[in-house]
Amino acid sequence: MTLHTILPLEVVLQGFHQQNEHKPTIELHSGDMKLELEPVYPGIGKIVRIIECPLHHYLKPELSPGMLYTYGPQLKG
Known part of the structure; x- marks a missing residue:
């Protein structure tokens, strides 16, 4: 992949090597949709x-x- 930008390389790659803490998600089929949800x-x-x-x-x-x-x-109430 080639990325053409006027931003300095440090800004573009900021946070690239840090581990991101992903919250668990679920996939939900609802009617004709498929969504990815983060349970709250x-x-x-x-x-x-x-x-x-x-x-x-x-x-x-x-x-x-x-x-x-x-x-x-x-x-149902």
């Missing part, structure tokens, strides 16, 4: 990324990375 609370996860879905779902702000997503059995 039982039945609630923070969206890390959309793995697979119809194109129009990418335009929905509620499916943006960082948004909370409810999954699992829903409580």
Whole structure:
């Protein structure tokens, strides 16, 4: 891969050799979507990324990375 940039090499590679602590994630199939979620609370996860879905779902702000997503059995009141 070739990267053309005006930034100094130190800035581009900053943090490259540091170990990143990744939080555990889960893959969730919900209808016609496949999401990667970071569990926050039982039945609630923070969206890390959309793995697979119809194109129009990418335009929905509620499916943006960082948004909370409810999954699992829903409580009926």
